[in-house]
Amino acid sequence: MSRPVTIRDVARAAGVHPGTVSRALDDEKRALVNAETAARVLEAAQSLGYRPNRIARGLKTNRSYTIGVLIPDITNPLFPPILRGIEDRLGAAGYTALVVNTDNDPSRERIHLEAMRARQVDGFISATARLDRELLDEIGAGTVPLVLVNRSLEDRSVSSVTVNDRQGIGLAVDHVVGLGHTRIAHVAGPQNLSTGHRRYLGFVAAMQAAGLEVIEGLVRYCRYFTEEEGARACAELLDGGEGPTAIVAANDLVALGCYDALEVRGLSCPRDISIIGFNDMPFVDRLQPPLSSVRVPQREIGTVAADLLLQSLEDGGEAREILLDPALVVRGSTAPPP
Amino acid sequence: MSRPVTIRDVARAAGVHPGTVSRALDDEKRALVNAETAARVLEAAQSLGYRPNRIARGLKTNRSYTIGVLIPDITNPLFPPILRGIEDRLGAAGYTALVVNTDNDPSRERIHLEAMRARQVDGFISATARLDRELLDEIGAGTVPLVLVNRSLEDRSVSSVTVNDRQGIGLAVDHVVGLGHTRIAHVAGPQNLSTGHRRYLGFVAAMQAAGLEVIEGLVRYCRYFTEEEGARACAELLDGGEGPTAIVAANDLVALGCYDALEVRGLSCPRDISIIGFNDMPFVDRLQPPLSSVRVPQREIGTVAADLLLQSLEDGGEAREILLDPALVVRGSTAPPP
Numbered sequence: 001m002s003r004p005v006t007i008r009d010v011a012r013a014a015g016v017h018p019g020t021v022s023r024a025l026d027d028e029k030r031a032l033v034n035a036e037t038a039a040r041v042l043e044a045a046q047s048l049g050y051r052p053n054r055i056a057r058g059l060k061t062n063r064s065y066t067i068g069v070l071i072p073d074i075t076n077p078l079f080p081p082i083l084r085g086i087e088d089r090l091g092a093a094g095y096t097a098l099v100v101n102t103d104n105d106p107s108r109e110r111i112h113l114e115a116m117r118a119r120q121v122d123g124f125i126s127a128t129a130r131l132d133r134e135l136l137d138e139i140g141a142g143t144v145p146l147v148l149v150n151r152s153l154e155d156r157s158v159s160s161v162t163v164n165d166r167q168g169i170g171l172a173v174d175h176v177v178g179l180g181h182t183r184i185a186h187v188a189g190p191q192n193l194s195t196g197h198r199r200y201l202g203f204v205a206a207m208q209a210a211g212l213e214v215i216e217g218l219v220r221y222c223r224y225f226t227e228e229e230g231a232r233a234c235a236e237l238l239d240g241g242e243g244p245t246a247i248v249a250a251n252d253l254v255a256l257g258c259y260d261a262l263e264v265r266g267l268s269c270p271r272d273i274s275i276i277g278f279n280d281m282p283f284v285d286r287l288q289p290p291l292s293s294v295r296v297p298q299r300e301i302g303t304v305a306a307d308l309l310l311q312s313l314e315d316g317g318e319a320r321e322i323l324l325d326p327a328l329v330v331r332g333s334t335a336p337p338p
Numbered sequence: 339m340s341r342p343v344t345i346r347d348v349a350r351a352a353g354v355h356p357g358t359v360s361r362a363l364d365d366e367k368r369a370l371v372n373a374e375t376a377a378r379v380l381e382a383a384q385s386l387g388y389r390p391n392r393i394a395r396g397l398k399t400n401r402s403y404t405i406g407v408l409i410p411d412i413t414n415p416l417f418p419p420i421l422r423g424i425e426d427r428l429g430a431a432g433y434t435a436l437v438v439n440t441d442n443d444p445s446r447e448r449i450h451l452e453a454m455r456a457r458q459v460d461g462f463i464s465a466t467a468r469l470d471r472e473l474l475d476e477i478g479a480g481t482v483p484l485v486l487v488n489r490s491l492e493d494r495s496v497s498s499v500t501v502n503d504r505q506g507i508g509l510a511v512d513h514v515v516g517l518g519h520t521r522i523a524h525v526a527g528p529q530n531l532s533t534g535h536r537r538y539l540g541f542v543a544a545m546q547a548a549g550l551e552v553i554e555g556l557v558r559y560c561r562y563f564t565e566e567e568g569a570r571a572c573a574e575l576l577d578g579g580e581g582p583t584a585i586v587a588a589n590d591l592v593a594l595g596c597y598d599a600l601e602v603r604g605l606s607c608p609r610d611i612s613i614i615g616f617n618d619m620p621f622v623d624r625l626q627p628p629l630s631s632v633r634v635p636q637r638e639i640g641t642v643a644a645d646l647l648l649q650s651l652e653d654g655g656e657a658r659e660i661l662l663d664p665a666l667v668v669r670g671s672t673a674p675p676p
Contacts, residue, residue, distance in 0.1 A: 017449060019456030034476065066457060074418045084413050087439055096453050099437040101425055111355060115434050118357035119404060138372065288626035
C-alpha cells in the first residue's frame with residue numbers, strides 16, 4: 001500500500017487495541033502485555049512493514065483514547081440508538097466512551113465533567129442541556145474538542161449534530177393540514193430546551209405558511225418531555241372550550257400522554273381527534289392506534305457526532321453544524337377531521 | 339464524626355471528583371486543577387479535618403476510578419435501565435463507566451477488553467455472553483474484579499447478579515394454568531444463552547409441577563431474542579397441527595413476534611390464544627392487547643452489580659451470586675381458554 005502503515009493498521013491486523021500495540025512495541029512496556037499478544041503484535045508490525053520511528057510519535061500524542069459522553073438519561077428511548085451510533089464509530093477508531101447520565105442537573109454535570117477530565121479524556125460528546133465551552137474552560141478543559149448532539153449554541157462556536165426540528169414539525173403540520181384539519185393544536189415541549197422551543201417556532205411557522213391561524217388556547221406547554229406532562233397539557237387543551245381536531249405533539253412521549261387524556265374523556269383517536277408525535281421511538285408502531293410520527297435518524301446522530309469529534313482530534317478543525325433531515329411516518333393515529 | 343474522614347467525604351463536600359481532591363492536595367499536581375476548584379477542595383479538607391497522611395495512601399492505590407461495562411447492545415430495551423443503575427451507583431462512589439457494545443461477538447469483546455485494560459480500569463461489569471475469568475487471565479487482567487449481570491458461571495467462581503428465571507417462568511405458567519389452560523406452548527429463546535436455556539428448563543419444571551404434559555410440537559425455539567424469530571417460531575407452532583390455547587414466550591420481543599404471527603392468521607389474543615412475555619419492557623402496557631409479562635427489576639440488577647463490584651474493590655472478597663425475584667404482571671393478553 002502507498003500510504004504509511006499506522007499503528008491502527010497493526011492493531012487491526014493483530015486484533016488488538018492501538019494502545020496495546022504501543023506497549024507491545026515499546027521495550028520498556030512490553031511486560032505489561034500478555035506474551036502471546038505481544039508476539040502477535042510484533043509479527044503483524046513486521047509483516048505490514050510498520051516503521052519503528054512511528055512508535056515514538058504514537059506515544060508522544062499521549063492520548064487516553066477515551067471520549068466522555070454526557071447524556072441526560074439512557075432510559076429515555078431517544079438515547080440508546082444515539083449512544084450506539086457514537087460507540088460504534090468510536091470503537092472502530094480505537095476509542096472507548098466514558099458514559100454518564102446527568103439528568104440535566106448542573107451539579108451532576110460538573111462533577112462528571114471533572115471526573116472525566118481527571119481521566120484525561122481526549123474529547124466530549126454531550127447531549128445534556130448545559131455543557132458548553134464556558135463550562136469546559138472553567139474546569140480547565142478548554143482545549144479539548146467538544147461536539148453537541150440534539151442541541152446547538154446560538155453563536156455556532158461549538159460543533160453540533162441536530163435534527164432539523166422546524167422542518168420536522170413542518171412535515172407534521174403539513175400532513176394534518178393535507179387531511180383537512182384547520183383547528184390544529186400544539187402540545188409543546190419545555191421552552192427552556194432548544195428542541196422544545198424550536199419545535200414550537202416550527203409549529204407557528206408551518207401554520208402561517210399553510211395560511212392557518214394559531215388559535216389561542218390551542219397551544220399548551222409541557223414542563224417536561226414526559227407522558228404525564230403530555231396528559232396534563234392535553235387535558236387543559238380539551239377542557240378549554242372548543243377543542244382541536246388534530247394535535248401536533250412535541251414528541252412521542254407527549255403524544256402518549258395525549259392518548260391517555262383522550263381516553264379519560266371517552267374520545268377516540270383518530271375518529272374524534274388526530275394525534276401525531278415526534279421521534280418515532282421504538283414500538284410506537286404497535287400502539288393502539290399506531291402513532292404517526294416524525295422519524296429522527298437517531299443512530300446517525302451518534303455516528304455523525306463521533307465522526308465530527310474524530311475529525312476534530314485529527315485536524316483540530318473549525319466548529320461545524322450538521323443538520324439531519326427528519327422524515328414523516330404516517331400510521332393510524334391521523335385521519336381526516338370528523 | 340467518629341469514622342476517619344475519607345477522600346470521598348472531601349470530594350462530596352467540595353462537589354468534585356475524588357481524583358480532583360488527590361491532585362488538589364498534592365503540591366506537585368495542584369497546577370492540574372483549576373485554581374478556584376483547588377481552593378474549594380483545600381477549604382473542604384480543612385473544615386472536615388482531613389488528615390494529609392491519608393493522601394499518600396489515596397495516591398498509592400493508583401486507581402483509575404473507571405469501570406469497564408460490557409453490554410451486548412444498548413438498543414435492546416433490557417439494558418438501558420441496567421446501565422442506568424450501574425452508572426448511578428458507580429457515580430455516587432466516584433467511579434465512571436466505560437461502556438461498550440459487543441453484540442456478543444467474541445472478537446469485539448476481546449478488542450474492547452484489551453482497550454479497557456489499556457485504560458487500566460479497576461474492574462469489569464459484563465452482560466455479554468462470553469466474558470469470563472479465563473479470558474481476563476488471557477489478556478493479563480486476571481486480578482481485576484469482575485461481576486456478571488444476567489448470567490452466571492456454572493462453577494460460581496465469579497460474582498453475578500441474575501434474575502431467578504426459573505421462578506419467573508413458573509409465575510407465567512402458573513398464571514395461565516390458573517386461568518384453565520392445559521395446552522400450553524413455550525416459544526423458547528436461544529438455548530446457547532443461559533437465559534434462554536434456564537427459562538426453557540423452568541417451563542418444563544413448572545408444567546410438571548402443575549401435573550401437565552409438555553406436548554411435543556408445542557415447544558419451539560428462537561435463534562435470537564427478536565420479534566422476527568418469535569414470529570417465525572410461533573408460525574411453526576400454529577401451522578403444526580392442533581395448536582395451543584396459551585403461549586409462554588421466552589421474552590417480550592418474542593411475545594411481540596407471537597402477536598404478529600397470530601394477526602397474520604386472523605387469530606385474536608387473548609380470545610383465541612393467550613400470550614405472556616418476560617421482562618416487562620417499557621411500553622408493553624400500551625400494546626393492543628396490553629401484554630401480560632414477568633417483571634424483572636432491571637435497574638436493581640445494575641445497582642446491585644455495581645455494589646458487588648465496589649465491595650470487591652474494597653475488600654477483594656469472595657465471589658457472590660445474587661438472585662433477584664421477578665414478579666407477575668397481569669394485563670389484557672391472558673384470559674381463560676376459548
